[in-house]
Amino acid sequence: MKGQTVFYKSNILIEDTATVAGPREGEGPLYKYFDKIIEDDALGQKSYEAAEIKLHECMLKYLLNKTKRKESEVDICIAGDLLDELVGCSFALRELDICFMGVYNACATFAESLIVGAAMLESGAADRVICSTTSHFSSAERQYRFPLELGNQRTPLAQWTTTGAGGTMLNKRFGKVRLDCATIGRVTDYGVSDVNDMGAAMAPAAKETLLAHFKDTGRTPDYYDIIVTGDLGDAGNRLLKKITADEGLMLGDNYTDGGVLIFNRAAQDVGQGGSGASCSNLVFNGYLYKKMLKGELNKVLLVPTGALLSKTSALQGETVPAIAHAVSFERIGG
Amino acid sequence: MKGQTVFYKSNILIEDTATVAGPREGEGPLYKYFDKIIEDDALGQKSYEAAEIKLHECMLKYLLNKTKRKESEVDICIAGDLLDELVGCSFALRELDICFMGVYNACATFAESLIVGAAMLESGAADRVICSTTSHFSSAERQYRFPLELGNQRTPLAQWTTTGAGGTMLNKRFGKVRLDCATIGRVTDYGVSDVNDMGAAMAPAAKETLLAHFKDTGRTPDYYDIIVTGDLGDAGNRLLKKITADEGLMLGDNYTDGGVLIFNRAAQDVGQGGSGASCSNLVFNGYLYKKMLKGELNKVLLVPTGALLSKTSALQGETVPAIAHAVSFERIGG
Numbered sequence: 001m002k003g004q005t006v007f008y009k010s011n012i013l014i015e016d017t018a019t020v021a022g023p024r025e026g027e028g029p030l031y032k033y034f035d036k037i038i039e040d041d042a043l044g045q046k047s048y049e050a051a052e053i054k055l056h057e058c059m060l061k062y063l064l065n066k067t068k069r070k071e072s073e074v075d076i077c078i079a080g081d082l083l084d085e086l087v088g089c090s091f092a093l094r095e096l097d098i099c100f101m102g103v104y105n106a107c108a109t110f111a112e113s114l115i116v117g118a119a120m121l122e123s124g125a126a127d128r129v130i131c132s133t134t135s136h137f138s139s140a141e142r143q144y145r146f147p148l149e150l151g152n153q154r155t156p157l158a159q160w161t162t163t164g165a166g167g168t169m170l171n172k173r174f175g176k177v178r179l180d181c182a183t184i185g186r187v188t189d190y191g192v193s194d195v196n197d198m199g200a201a202m203a204p205a206a207k208e209t210l211l212a213h214f215k216d217t218g219r220t221p222d223y224y225d226i227i228v229t230g231d232l233g234d235a236g237n238r239l240l241k242k243i244t245a246d247e248g249l250m251l252g253d254n255y256t257d258g259g260v261l262i263f264n265r266a267a268q269d270v271g272q273g274g275s276g277a278s279c280s281n282l283v284f285n286g287y288l289y290k291k292m293l294k295g296e297l298n299k300v301l302l303v304p305t306g307a308l309l310s311k312t313s314a315l316q317g318e319t320v321p322a323i324a325h326a327v328s329f330e331r332i333g334g
Numbered sequence: 335m336k337g338q339t340v341f342y343k344s345n346i347l348i349e350d351t352a353t354v355a356g357p358r359e360g361e362g363p364l365y366k367y368f369d370k371i372i373e374d375d376a377l378g379q380k381s382y383e384a385a386e387i388k389l390h391e392c393m394l395k396y397l398l399n400k401t402k403r404k405e406s407e408v409d410i411c412i413a414g415d416l417l418d419e420l421v422g423c424s425f426a427l428r429e430l431d432i433c434f435m436g437v438y439n440a441c442a443t444f445a446e447s448l449i450v451g452a453a454m455l456e457s458g459a460a461d462r463v464i465c466s467t468t469s470h471f472s473s474a475e476r477q478y479r480f481p482l483e484l485g486n487q488r489t490p491l492a493q494w495t496t497t498g499a500g501g502t503m504l505n506k507r508f509g510k511v512r513l514d515c516a517t518i519g520r521v522t523d524y525g526v527s528d529v530n531d532m533g534a535a536m537a538p539a540a541k542e543t544l545l546a547h548f549k550d551t552g553r554t555p556d557y558y559d560i561i562v563t564g565d566l567g568d569a570g571n572r573l574l575k576k577i578t579a580d581e582g583l584m585l586g587d588n589y590t591d592g593g594v595l596i597f598n599r600a601a602q603d604v605g606q607g608g609s610g611a612s613c614s615n616l617v618f619n620g621y622l623y624k625k626m627l628k629g630e631l632n633k634v635l636l637v638p639t640g641a642l643l644s645k646t647s648a649l650q651g652e653t654v655p656a657i658a659h660a661v662s663f664e665r666i667g668g
Contacts, residue, residue, distance in 0.1 A: 091652070093655075122458070313425070316383065
């Protein structure tokens with residue numbers, strides 16, 4: 001590592017991706033980039049937790065079908081979600097004969113799974129891995145805030161946890177997009193204690209990771225065609241622009257946020273925008289990756305952001321620590 | 335990977351380990367192998383969750399002191415615990431300027447953290463990492479079963495979550511014990527739904543991983559000086575011996591279990607023995623590693639086992655999936 005950044009020497013390639021999005025995500029501006037859009041967000045299950053598990057399982061099976069890969073051809077699934085004890089992944093992986101490693105950095109988990117997956121490939125430990133995450137609006141609301149049945153009013157700074165599952169199949173032989181480098185984040189805590197204002201808790205983590213990334217790589221923001229933070233939402237991404245500018249890092253027109261991209265805030269009543277472990281995942285594996293395949297984007301920096309709270313820590317009056325990891329992708333020949 | 339097993343080509347070396355054990359663990363048979371034994375398991379904190387966070391933080395700082403390493407010399411801390419959303423690690427890492435990646439496979443997390451750490455070193459991504467886990471009896475009881483204040487009677491097959499934190503510092507230059515290979519587990523579910531009988535839920539996962547390990551390596555159990563499953567407890571480890579024998583794999587006198595080793599069941603009122611994310615960690619980083627340093631053990635197979643339930647999955651009537659990863663250590667020159 002140089003500073004906090006890992007540079008990949010091998011070709012760590014995206015063989016393919018899969019995305020299964022929820023109904024509301026399917027009504028958003030990125031709808032045409034998702035492989036599947038579900039109509040019933042309960043997926044015929046008895047609980048939203050069971051629905052989230054089924055969502056992950058369906059996405060993994062769809063990714064295998066799409067790539068015509070057998071379970072035996074995938075060495076490891078590196079997966080995480082927002083449910084306590086990662087049951088959204090663990091229970092989905094019961095249905096597949098693939099080795100499982102659970103990862104968790106809240107809504108930054110997708111970046112972490114890519115970083116672990118890339119290390120498994122670059123070390124020679126594995127030949128093919130799937131990096132996946134899932135989240136579900138209704139199970140997340142119940143777990144972190146209130147059950148939907150209570151009908152609580154949402155606060156002005158709240159975001160909308162995306163419902164969806166996405167997976168990236170990595171290997172070293174096939175693919176048109178490669179992982180170039182990744183900057184691993186540290187835990188930040190700027191004292192935010194409002195569990196309805198995740199953008200403010202996570203923006204400092206994004207700032208620290210972006211500063212480290214540009215320092216370690218010697219690049220400037222204009223190196224990238226697009227820089228996308230995970231899920232700061234509208235207020236959070238405006239805050240990030242301010243606090244990075246305070247440190248001399250100017251994020252320009254090529255910067256946006258996944259939580260902003262995934263919904264049409266004016267029309268969809270989603271507060272500050274999307275969040276959740278599937279937010280940056282759906283935005284990357286759906287939208288950004290497909291734009292890269294078409295040659296419309298060549299260099300992409302994805303910076304998923306995670307708020308490391310639990311309902312217990314919040315009830316005990318703790319502040320909200322956060323983390324962000326940055327992953328740089330480049331189109332081969334781009 | 336050959337089958338499910340990764341063979342390490344580089345020298346992935348243990349630079350040192352640290353263990354901080356709870357009061358009851360400090361009264362058990364392994365007491366003299368722990369670096370620190372705490373007297374007050376609340377560590378002066380207002381909650382047991384806060385105590386668990388403090389335990390992890392103290393252990394990490396002690397490991398840095400013991401090895402005379404600065405935070406800037408450690409590239410990544412790869413850590414996990416049993417608390418919802420891994421707050422036992424995330425909040426501890428607020429206090430340290432070290433990159434953080436959270437991992438979770440329940441009580442098999444310690445093995446997973448070593449596997450991720452070894453991949454980060456072998457891929458060249460990192461030069462030095464810490465792999466750590468923690469668990470706390472009182473926070474685990476409250477989260478998974480009942481608050482202690484209720485005074486519930488414990489069922490005959492219950493185990494005792496160990497209180498403690500342990501860490502392994504890995505690097506490629508210094509050390510007398512190396513990671514030789516690791517077998518990554520798959521999720522098993524044999525239909526056990528009694529949340530007080532974790533040994534029965536996890537024994538099949540240990541069986542599957544051991545069968546894969548011996549098939550992939552071409553070894554037999556007598557290759558190792560000692561084989562230690564994570565935390566099956568007394569009933570669970572007897573069950574494992576039976577179900578492996580049914581498949582022709584005979585575990586002999588060199589096989590035992592960390593949950594059995596860490597307590598004196600006859601004297602300590604701990605049910606079937608120890609469990610928890612710190613159980614196999616304390617047993618390895620305390621007892622086994624120090625026996626290896628002394629040359630009393632040369633080849634060790636550690637097989638941490640994890641039950642992948644959450645309180646929600648249990649309340650929803652779900653069965654308990656499980657996973658086990660095996661890590662093979664060898665003393666250099668041994």
